[in-house]
Amino acid sequence: MSAVETLVDAADETLLAVEGVTLSFGGVQAIKDVSFDIKKGEIRAIIGPNGAGKTSMLNVINGFYHPQHGKITFKGKTREDMRPHVAATQGISRTFQNVALFRGMSTLDNIMTGRTLKMTTGLFWHLFRYGPAEKEELEHREFVERIIDFLEIQHIRKTPVGRLPYGLQKRVELGRALAAQPDLLLLDEPMAGMNLEEKEDMSRFVIDVNDQFGTTIALIEHDMGVVMDLSNRVVVLDHGEKIADGTPDEVKSNQDVIDAYLGVAH
Amino acid sequence: MATEAALGAGEDTFPKLLLRNAVKFADRPAIREKDLGIWQTWTWSQVLDEVRAFAVGLSSLGIKAGDKVAIVGDNRPRLYWTMCAAQSLGAVPIPVYQDSVAAEMKFVLEHAGATCAVVENQEQVDKILEIRESYKAIKTIVYDEDRGLKNYNVKGLYSFEEVQAKGRAALSDGAEAIWHEQIARGQPADTAIILYTSGTTGQPKGVVLTMENTLWAARVANRFDSLTENEETIAYLPMAWVGDHIFSYAQSYECGYCVNCPESPETVVDDRREIGTTYAFAPPRVYENLITLTMVRMEDAAKIKRKMFDYFLALANRVGEKILNGEPVGIKDRLLYALGDFMVYAPIKNRFGLSKVRVGYTAGEAIGPEIFRFYRSLGINLKQLYGQTEAAVYITNQPDGEIYADTVGAPLEGIEVKVDDSGEVLYRSPGVFKEYYKNSKATRETKTKDGWVHSGDAGFIDDRGHLKIIDRAKDVGHLKDGTLFPPKYIENKLKFFPNIKEVVAIGDGRDYVACMVNIDLTAVGSWAERNNVVYASYQELAAHPDVYKMVEGHVAEVNRELAAEERVAGAQIQRFLVLHKELDADDGEITRTAKVRRSFVEERYKPLIDALFDRRKSSQHIKTEVTFEDGRKGAIEGDVEIRDMTPEPVAGTNRIAAE
Numbered sequence: 001m002s003a004v005e006t007l008v009d010a011a012d013e014t015l016l017a018v019e020g021v022t023l024s025f026g027g028v029q030a031i032k033d034v035s036f037d038i039k040k041g042e043i044r045a046i047i048g049p050n051g052a053g054k055t056s057m058l059n060v061i062n063g064f065y066h067p068q069h070g071k072i073t074f075k076g077k078t079r080e081d082m083r084p085h086v087a088a089t090q091g092i093s094r095t096f097q098n099v100a101l102f103r104g105m106s107t108l109d110n111i112m113t114g115r116t117l118k119m120t121t122g123l124f125w126h127l128f129r130y131g132p133a134e135k136e137e138l139e140h141r142e143f144v145e146r147i148i149d150f151l152e153i154q155h156i157r158k159t160p161v162g163r164l165p166y167g168l169q170k171r172v173e174l175g176r177a178l179a180a181q182p183d184l185l186l187l188d189e190p191m192a193g194m195n196l197e198e199k200e201d202m203s204r205f206v207i208d209v210n211d212q213f214g215t216t217i218a219l220i221e222h223d224m225g226v227v228m229d230l231s232n233r234v235v236v237l238d239h240g241e242k243i244a245d246g247t248p249d250e251v252k253s254n255q256d257v258i259d260a261y262l263g264v265a266h
Numbered sequence: 267m268a269t270e271a272a273l274g275a276g277e278d279t280f281p282k283l284l285l286r287n288a289v290k291f292a293d294r295p296a297i298r299e300k301d302l303g304i305w306q307t308w309t310w311s312q313v314l315d316e317v318r319a320f321a322v323g324l325s326s327l328g329i330k331a332g333d334k335v336a337i338v339g340d341n342r343p344r345l346y347w348t349m350c351a352a353q354s355l356g357a358v359p360i361p362v363y364q365d366s367v368a369a370e371m372k373f374v375l376e377h378a379g380a381t382c383a384v385v386e387n388q389e390q391v392d393k394i395l396e397i398r399e400s401y402k403a404i405k406t407i408v409y410d411e412d413r414g415l416k417n418y419n420v421k422g423l424y425s426f427e428e429v430q431a432k433g434r435a436a437l438s439d440g441a442e443a444i445w446h447e448q449i450a451r452g453q454p455a456d457t458a459i460i461l462y463t464s465g466t467t468g469q470p471k472g473v474v475l476t477m478e479n480t481l482w483a484a485r486v487a488n489r490f491d492s493l494t495e496n497e498e499t500i501a502y503l504p505m506a507w508v509g510d511h512i513f514s515y516a517q518s519y520e521c522g523y524c525v526n527c528p529e530s531p532e533t534v535v536d537d538r539r540e541i542g543t544t545y546a547f548a549p550p551r552v553y554e555n556l557i558t559l560t561m562v563r564m565e566d567a568a569k570i571k572r573k574m575f576d577y578f579l580a581l582a583n584r585v586g587e588k589i590l591n592g593e594p595v596g597i598k599d600r601l602l603y604a605l606g607d608f609m610v611y612a613p614i615k616n617r618f619g620l621s622k623v624r625v626g627y628t629a630g631e632a633i634g635p636e637i638f639r640f641y642r643s644l645g646i647n648l649k650q651l652y653g654q655t656e657a658a659v660y661i662t663n664q665p666d667g668e669i670y671a672d673t674v675g676a677p678l679e680g681i682e683v684k685v686d687d688s689g690e691v692l693y694r695s696p697g698v699f700k701e702y703y704k705n706s707k708a709t710r711e712t713k714t715k716d717g718w719v720h721s722g723d724a725g726f727i728d729d730r731g732h733l734k735i736i737d738r739a740k741d742v743g744h745l746k747d748g749t750l751f752p753p754k755y756i757e758n759k760l761k762f763f764p765n766i767k768e769v770v771a772i773g774d775g776r777d778y779v780a781c782m783v784n785i786d787l788t789a790v791g792s793w794a795e796r797n798n799v800v801y802a803s804y805q806e807l808a809a810h811p812d813v814y815k816m817v818e819g820h821v822a823e824v825n826r827e828l829a830a831e832e833r834v835a836g837a838q839i840q841r842f843l844v845l846h847k848e849l850d851a852d853d854g855e856i857t858r859t860a861k862v863r864r865s866f867v868e869e870r871y872k873p874l875i876d877a878l879f880d881r882r883k884s885s886q887h888i889k890t891e892v893t894f895e896d897g898r899k900g901a902i903e904g905d906v907e908i909r910d911m912t913p914e915p916v917a918g919t920n921r922i923a924a925e
Contacts, residue, residue, distance in 0.1 A: 142302060145302035145303045145304075146302060148302075148303070149301070149302055150413070152530060154300075154303070154529045154530045154532070154533050155529075155530060155532035155533045155536070157303065208413065208414055211414060211416070211417065212413060212414065212416065
């Protein structure tokens with residue numbers, strides 16, 4: 001995988017810091033004064049019951065929502081107001097809770113779209129697929145083929161994604177996110193609705209992405225087994241507030257977390 | 267490189283053949299692999315370069331003559347090169363089934379005494395490391411694909427490139443001459459490979475094949491079908507299976523044809539189409555799947571297309587095989603067939619990836635005659651062969667122009683086949699294995715002093731000189747009056763009807779043959795839908811008079827076929843019933859690989875079986891306990907009807923069997 005940048009183990013370097021973020025929609029406070037950080041090279045899980053604000057948090061990191069208070073620092077740069085495509089150029093890519101692929105396009109083309117931001121030649125050349133544009137496309141195609149090989153989806157390379165089973169669509173979506181060579185990969189419930197075998201496959205890919213490419217991963221997941229096995233550190237949200245933060249074992253034994261998940265008699 | 271030709275003199279081992287091919291077919295493709303969506307080709311001279319570097323690298327890691335090198339993984343060029351590299355050092359390659367779990371693999375590795383393992387990827391490395399905890403003899407592990415292995419810090423673990431780099435470094439210091447000397451020392455009697463038979467009963471046995479055995483088999487097969495260096499084949503069957511070893515390694519080295527490794531096991535169909543194989547080999551189920559795929563898609567096609575498809579398939583069914591066999595066919599049919607080829611047959615063959623196929627083989631188990639004829643009628647020269655690991659595959663092949671769906675062909679040149687008094691097939695040839703590794707007892711039981719090998723299969727040679735296999739010898743029984751009773755042969759005949767899923771034939775030590783039939787819910791269900799047959803459950807459908815009538819028709823058809831074969835004519839089915847429930851692995855009635863557990867079933871359905879052999883009874887009440895998928899227990903209860911059949915008159919009872 002020479003074409004892929006591998007990050008050196010940088011033990012404690014903070015990649016992303018979220019400080020005192022508050023997000024509200026009208027009177028509803030989705031996130032209340034939440035702070036946590038994501039270290040370079042780790043797998044960080046964000047968990048919590050339904051409506052805890054997990055996806056909102058991801059959307060904030062992603063630049064899709066703009067928090068009213070607080071600041072976000074990515075790769076040492078604190079940002080104010082940011083658009084998602086700027087986040088993407090900076091090195092954040094994501095997958096969605098509900099698969100958001102171009103259903104009529106093939107697996108290959110879908111993953112190719114993940115390379116868009118890396119394209120440098122202009123529209124003119126691409127119209128004729130000539131000269132530098134052709135050369136560039138070949139380079140990108142090679143990169144995409146490496147991802148296809150990595151995710152073991154060679155057999156569906158030319159299949160329109162709309163025809164694929166759900167588990168494979170999720171894998172294609174991961175492929176598209178990887179195509180952007182992100183520094184930080186946000187996965188919104190990558191295993192939702194999967195059967196056990198698909199979950200195991202997906203878990204292996206998540207670990208391999210982290211291991212092989214050194215990509216930092218933030219993931220939202222409901223399956224506790226998956227979260228505990230995969231992640232290095234877990235942050236727990238409930239009703240928009242952070243109630244716990246630590247290693248999977250610490251979080252598992254935290255009383256607040258148990259209450260939030262199992263409910264508590266008042 | 268000019269010295270290679272001289273040093274390669276003698277073509278009696280594979281490394282020597284490689285040296286020859288690197289000169290003779292220097293720029294011709296030897297092996298291909300699809301990687302990143304593009305076919306990567308290695309010519310014979312490049313293969314020599316790769317094998318040499320790897321062999322010398324292994325040598326520098328201490329692999330020497332007599333060592334055993336385990337090979338585990340899907341069909342990859344590097345794993346094939348490992349075979350030749352090991353052989354060039356006088357070491358013995360031991361391919362192992364890649365999907366076996368660590369415990370099974372451990373048995374093979376330990377039994378063979380492997381000290382080195384060359385494996386495909388992390389999955390296999392993990393298994394070998396697990397085995398190494400208790401079997402410490404494995405010193406060296408080499409992997410092909412580095413994914414996930416970056417952070418492994420294990421002693422004796424190398425990537426394929428690392429070993430080759432060591433080899434290249436040694437080569438520049440003059441190791442090449444030594445390597446050539448090692449190859450020159452190779453003898454035809456050397457062990458070429460040890461193949462472990464998967465073994466349905468007991469522990470696997472290691473079949474030792476010498477260079478002479480495998481090369482002889484390769485030569486005979488290549489001459490038989492006049493194969494040349496221009497063939498293209500696809501390697502997708504397990505490397506540990508003798509068929510793949512002979513087809514994708516021995517025969518390729520012998521005549522220089524190109525072997526193609528698919529991108530992944532799931533892409534074989536597409537890869538085959540892209541390559542356009544000219545020489546194909548597949549077990550029957552692969553051919554069955556291709557037909558099913560086509561038929562299902564045709565169901566969804568527009569009406570006019572379907573009409574065209576049906577018309578031309580009917581035509582092919584009528585005249586296609588005759589045309590392929592070179593028999594006389596009217597001019598009108600020939601013209602229509604040519605039109606059909608353009609409209610239907612050629613596109614189908616293209617989809618199957620069989621457009622360019624010259625010869626295709628099927629073996630392993632019985633193929634349904636309809637399926638077999640389907641391919642032949644499209645103009646695909648599909649043939650059957652009969653082989654065993656112990657024979658380095660080849661025993662009998664169907665020669666062109668003498669194809670009968672019910673036989674496995676005639677013995678190849680140099681092979682003797684005979685049938686002993688008990689009905690077991692024996693064979694003798696230069697390809698016959700040397701011994702079972704470290705198991706002289708089994709060797710003595712299987713191979714006689716003068717070289718005949720007990721095949722374990724029962725069969726006979728028909729008056730055309732073709733061998734017909736009827737069953738495993740140990741399964742063949744006898745009726746009370748001594749008539750031969752081959753259960754699987756009868757069961758398979760019935761199972762070739764799509765409506766019938768499973769059959770249990772009973773007759774050993776009885777007065778006559780009776781059988782229990784399981785209908786196929788998918789096939790019979792769709793038949794019921796089309797024929798307005800209403801049913802609420804499997805049990806109701808199975809007991810429906812129309813279903814019985816249909817099954818009765820199938821049984822009568824099988825009886826007619828049996829009557830035409832004097833050896834088994836006495837084993838016609840006299841009574842049958844349709845089982846009220848499907849035989850199920852959850853109930854322990856069949857194995858997970860869908861083989862009937864005969865004794866268990868006979869025990870469980872004893873009331874039914876007793877009724878089958880009691881002519882007075884025309885139905886029997888039975889209650890059967892069943893296990894549901896979630897583990898709950900329940901019971902199915904009901905009356906099962908038993909039908910009597912009138913046996914067909916036996917034709918030509920006075921003919922003497924041709925031996």
